[in-house]
Amino acid sequence: MRFIDEYRDAGLARKLASRIAAISTRPARLMEFCGGHTVAIMRNGIRQLLPPTVEMFSGPGCPVCVTANADIDRSITLAGLPGLIITTFGDMVRVPGSYATLQKCRASGGDIRIVYSIQDALQIARGNPGRQVVFIAVGFETTAPTIAMAVKQADREGLQNFFVHCLIKMTPPAMKALLDLGEIMLNGIICPGHVTAIIGTQPYESYARDYGVACVVAGFEPVDILQAVAMLVEQIESGRPRVEIAYTRGVRPEGNLKALEVMDEVFETTDAEWRGIGRIPCSGYKLKDSFVRFDASAAFPVEVPPAREAAGCRCGEVLRGIIRPPDCRLFRKVCTPENPVGPCMVSSEGSCAAYYQYGGIDE
Amino acid sequence: MSEKILLAHGSGSKLSHDLVEKILVPSLTNPILAQLDDAAVFPLSGRLAFTTDSYVVNPIFFPGGDIGRLAVCGTVNDLSTSGARPLYLSLALIIEEGLELDDLRRVIESVRNTAAEAGVQIVTGDTKVVNRGKADRLFINTAGIGLIQEGVDISGSHVRPGDKIILSGGIGEHGIAVMSRREGLEFKVPVVSDCAPLNRMVAGMLKASNNIHSLRDPTRGGLASTLSEFALQSGVGIIIEEGKIPVHDGVRGACELLGLDPLYIANEGKMVAAVAPEDAVAVLASMQGNRYGTQAALIGEVTAEHKGRVIMKTRIGASRIVDLPAGEILPRIC
Numbered sequence: 001m002r003f004i005d006e007y008r009d010a011g012l013a014r015k016l017a018s019r020i021a022a023i024s025t026r027p028a029r030l031m032e033f034c035g036g037h038t039v040a041i042m043r044n045g046i047r048q049l050l051p052p053t054v055e056m057f058s059g060p061g062c063p064v065c066v067t068a069n070a071d072i073d074r075s076i077t078l079a080g081l082p083g084l085i086i087t088t089f090g091d092m093v094r095v096p097g098s099y100a101t102l103q104k105c106r107a108s109g110g111d112i113r114i115v116y117s118i119q120d121a122l123q124i125a126r127g128n129p130g131r132q133v134v135f136i137a138v139g140f141e142t143t144a145p146t147i148a149m150a151v152k153q154a155d156r157e158g159l160q161n162f163f164v165h166c167l168i169k170m171t172p173p174a175m176k177a178l179l180d181l182g183e184i185m186l187n188g189i190i191c192p193g194h195v196t197a198i199i200g201t202q203p204y205e206s207y208a209r210d211y212g213v214a215c216v217v218a219g220f221e222p223v224d225i226l227q228a229v230a231m232l233v234e235q236i237e238s239g240r241p242r243v244e245i246a247y248t249r250g251v252r253p254e255g256n257l258k259a260l261e262v263m264d265e266v267f268e269t270t271d272a273e274w275r276g277i278g279r280i281p282c283s284g285y286k287l288k289d290s291f292v293r294f295d296a297s298a299a300f301p302v303e304v305p306p307a308r309e310a311a312g313c314r315c316g317e318v319l320r321g322i323i324r325p326p327d328c329r330l331f332r333k334v335c336t337p338e339n340p341v342g343p344c345m346v347s348s349e350g351s352c353a354a355y356y357q358y359g360g361i362d363e
Numbered sequence: 364m365s366e367k368i369l370l371a372h373g374s375g376s377k378l379s380h381d382l383v384e385k386i387l388v389p390s391l392t393n394p395i396l397a398q399l400d401d402a403a404v405f406p407l408s409g410r411l412a413f414t415t416d417s418y419v420v421n422p423i424f425f426p427g428g429d430i431g432r433l434a435v436c437g438t439v440n441d442l443s444t445s446g447a448r449p450l451y452l453s454l455a456l457i458i459e460e461g462l463e464l465d466d467l468r469r470v471i472e473s474v475r476n477t478a479a480e481a482g483v484q485i486v487t488g489d490t491k492v493v494n495r496g497k498a499d500r501l502f503i504n505t506a507g508i509g510l511i512q513e514g515v516d517i518s519g520s521h522v523r524p525g526d527k528i529i530l531s532g533g534i535g536e537h538g539i540a541v542m543s544r545r546e547g548l549e550f551k552v553p554v555v556s557d558c559a560p561l562n563r564m565v566a567g568m569l570k571a572s573n574n575i576h577s578l579r580d581p582t583r584g585g586l587a588s589t590l591s592e593f594a595l596q597s598g599v600g601i602i603i604e605e606g607k608i609p610v611h612d613g614v615r616g617a618c619e620l621l622g623l624d625p626l627y628i629a630n631e632g633k634m635v636a637a638v639a640p641e642d643a644v645a646v647l648a649s650m651q652g653n654r655y656g657t658q659a660a661l662i663g664e665v666t667a668e669h670k671g672r673v674i675m676k677t678r679i680g681a682s683r684i685v686d687l688p689a690g691e692i693l694p695r696i697c
Contacts, residue, residue, distance in 0.1 A: 013679035045681025
């Protein structure tokens with residue numbers, strides 16, 4: 001298949017791996033921010049191809065995983081309101097909140113529907129004019145433009161029964177928060193390909209400049225990732241950290257101006273709660289006043305009991321990259337994809353789920 | 364207005380008689396069924412294989428097949444995995460009130476054609492109609508009996524170190540075809556279900572070799588589940604090569620788009636075999652000579668190491684574990 005096979009080429013991958021091994025002399029401590037990268041790295045066994053000087057840490061780039069329990073609890077409470085239809089992406093349905101899951105709420109009668117896109121949620125709202133439809137929006141900057149477009153569309157159509165519970169988060173503030181925490185002394189970041197396709201590379205400039213961290217934007221195929229690692233190692237060896245794009249077929253330095261424009265029209269930034277990191281200023285999106293009538297939290301004010309964390313769950317540390325999933329005592333023993341204790345075991349992009357599904361050889 | 368199935372069609376009344384005698388029996392007829400007694404009666408002796416399965420696919424018509432074809436193929440293929448020659452099937456229908464009579468006719472037609480293709484007979488059956496909302500249009504159960512030839516001894520627990528693993532063709536086609544129809548997804552390269560009766564292909568394989576140790580059709584849970592089951596049941600390790608597993612371009616495209624792994628997607632017309640190494644080439648050739656095995660490929664081998672585990676050599680030369688699928692398979696979200 002064109003545009004895929006060339007990025008999974010065994011010969012090319014081996015060449016890049018030997019190049020990395022040949023040039024790497026100093027420790028390279030790299031974090032892949034994005035959950036999509038974590039899955040690709042595990043699925044393809046990329047760590048096995050890297051020399052011992054190169055260490056990879058998984059970051060907080062799984063939108064379901066970083067959603068705080070309080071926000072999940074609020075979604076579940078909304079789902080319990082009579083007459084409401086809750087629409088959301090599949091992973092959210094199974095993710096445990098403090099007391100329940102949307103899945104359990106559905107089993108006891110809540111009308112919760114899995115959708116593939118917010119467009120499906122709009123369609124459900126159009127088809128059920130007598131009922132109120134809430135879309136639970138989790139995601140990063142990649143998802144934000146589609147949410148913004150849907151809200152504009154609902155506005156144009158005058159839909160009165162469509163609402164968004166907006167939990168969309170921004171990538172750069174979280175990266176900066178991790179660098180400020182300084183727990184893992186990174187010297188390189190594999191920047192998320194799809195997020196950067198929207199926001200461009202400008203937000204990363206300060207990481208290279210102020211923190212001395214090499215930044216390379218990567219695609220999601222094995223060759224893409226190995227190429228990004230090679231570029232990061234080169235930067236680290238040369239002592240000249242900067243922002244580069246390995247994923248040139250997907251990303252332009254300025255990002256996607258049209259998407260940014262529509263996001264700017266609909267959203268403004270707000271403080272957001274991140275699992276494992278805590279409250280990060282200006283790291284989330286909320287609907288601007290002009291679209292506030294679509295805001296589910298304004299339309300349905302609900303009392304949510306205080307959030308609590310599952311005993312023994314170390315998702316927070318996994319998301320900060322300071323431990324690997326097998327370091328958690330619950331991993332594979334108590335916490336499995338069938339009975340997940342924390343969100344990182346639920347989401348298809350979660351580190352724990354990726355290690356569970358594809359790891360195991362080196363554990 | 365088109366005719367629909369009514370509750371009365373299942374009540375034992377004149378309408379139910381009509382349904383059986385005008386739609387079901389004429390289409391499926393054979394001397395055993397035509398007796399119309401409560402039990403089918405026929406002579407049979409030897410080692411028998413007996414299996415049953417229920418079919419609840421939604422939608423009931425999908426690219427490449429329908430619930431009728433599926434119900435015949437599923438049971439025929441389950442019998443075939445024991446090395447049996449499938450002979451007789453039962454057919455039980457649970458129909459939701461309101462199903463279009465024409466849809467039922469289409470399904471029965473498909474049952475007939477598929478049974479004819481496989482060379483099996485529907486010898487007994489049952490029909491029930493349930494209230495609207497108590498079933499999803501049409502559920503089917505089939506059970507089947509087959510005869511196992513002298514000397515054939517095939518089981519998921521007979522896989523041995525050194526065996527070669529052969530797969531009869533591209534994976535994931537049924538699951539993707541059904542999902543794309545259900546979700547209204549259209550792909551540039553259309554994906555058609557592989558739903559097919561594999562008994563003739565298996566008969567050919569058994570002719571080509573006396574050393575086929577295990578056979579299984581990788582349905583729900585896909586190739587990954589079947590291989591994991593082999594490894595666990597037989598207490599062996601299995602090593603497969605990602606690059607050797609055939610995957611149709613449409614399936615790959617759909618999986619890329621939806622964030623799914625073809626290894627875990629259902630098939631309804633594929634067979635996986637563990638064969639003694641000396642016979643692998645002959646079995647492979649015999650599969651490739653059948654219309655449902657033209658893409659058959661040798662995808663891996665069995666070892667005494669990594670007991671109970673399946674290891675895949677990835678395209679880029681690393682290795683990873685292939686585990687049983689975990690939970691529901693859901694689309695990715697960003």
